[in-house]
Amino acid sequence: MAGANSVPRAVRRAAIASLVGSALEWYDFFLYGTAAALVFNTLFFPTFDPLVGTIAAFGTNAAGFLARPLGGVVFGHFGDRVGRKSVLVVTLMVMGVATFLIGVMPTYGTVGLWAPVLLLALRVVQGIAAGGEWGGGVLIVSEHAPADRRGFYSAWSQTGVGLGFVLSASMYWLIQAMTTKESFLAWGWRIPFMAGILLTVVGLLIRLRVMETPAYQEASAAAPKKAKLPALEALRTQPKAVLTTFGARIAENGASYLFLTFSLSYAAKIGMNGNTVLVAVVVGMAFESFAMPLWGALSDRVGRRPVYLGGAIGMILWAYPFFLMFDSRNTVAVFVAVFVAVVICHGAMIGTQPAFITELFTDSRVRYSGVALGHELGSVVAGGFSPIIATALLAWAGASWPIVLFLIGMGLITVVAVALAPETKPKSLHEGRTPQMAEASAGAGRAA
Incomplete structure (x- = not known):
């Protein structure tokens, strides 16, 4: 009875630790993306045309994504050999220090070309930390959770990602509201980055209290x-x-x-108030953050594939209306466009993703590495380059239709990938034993 009662408590503690730690780590990572869209183009690339400067700023942002597979391989390696918990403590520390240093570094006006070089280097460090974070943050919950509720519990790690974005965007909105444009560009943009070090300490204190996952402990015992x-x-x-x-x-x-x-960049291009779009995005992500566990719970009932496919197909269908509603420059239309795109289309995919991807990998000995590798390679191709491609398409066509086609193309790739995948719900994460693990377990049983 004591063991049975301790399981839900361990799952809840893992979910809370993953949520808080992920929120703080992704707060740091998302700060850069928001700053790239709002200020880095003028502070670090001032000699360019504004649109070209934005592309350059997004280019340094993409460097963080290029580094994520390296982080996935490195931290996944140690996550599979040393344990999930230890690696998650390190990733949070690395991200926090890099983010703080971005907040205190000089701009182009002070050190010239060294400014974008240093910015690029710190973004790469952020990318390496982020590459190791997602897989571990997901596994620390998924490998604790019961199979029939894994979708619900593991989605809380994604809620942390969403809240990290909300926190970073809200900080920028708050600082912008409290300062003049000149003050914001001079020093206001630095405050959210420097504040990240305090949040990192909070995250570390919480993560240090989490136990190692049962699946990893069992795999280590069966196959040392x-x-x-x-x-x-x-x-x-x-x-x-x-x-x-x-x-x-x-x-x-x-x-x-x-x-x-x-x-945010598209709104500026068509003459919309940037704060309006920023608020719409923050509100949408806030709703999505708490919709993610609901999508995860739905996947516990009907399966991972139907929910994930529904989100991908919805994104394809919503691509054109999204930009059409932006082009109307109507505030209500923009809020609706963002809400449907983020809470429904994207939410169905990202809320189902932790359980779905975790269950695809049946061998606990290499699960961290496999999850991180596949996840972060996708981040490079999609997340890292999509803002650059979209900005270039906008500069080329002067309209949104090529970006709509780009979105539809990405949606079709995901529809094919998920449609060809097996249904993974429900699956015990202790099933995927290698022959070596099974032999070790049998030997232990005979010895007993």
């Missing part, structure tokens, strides 16, 4: 000899899971950065 190179082992033994994860990410991640980051 760890995989030498977990990422290569995952590619060798579960290539379909890696490819499915990659494909599932294209629409979800690519669309999110168009809806949440590029939309």
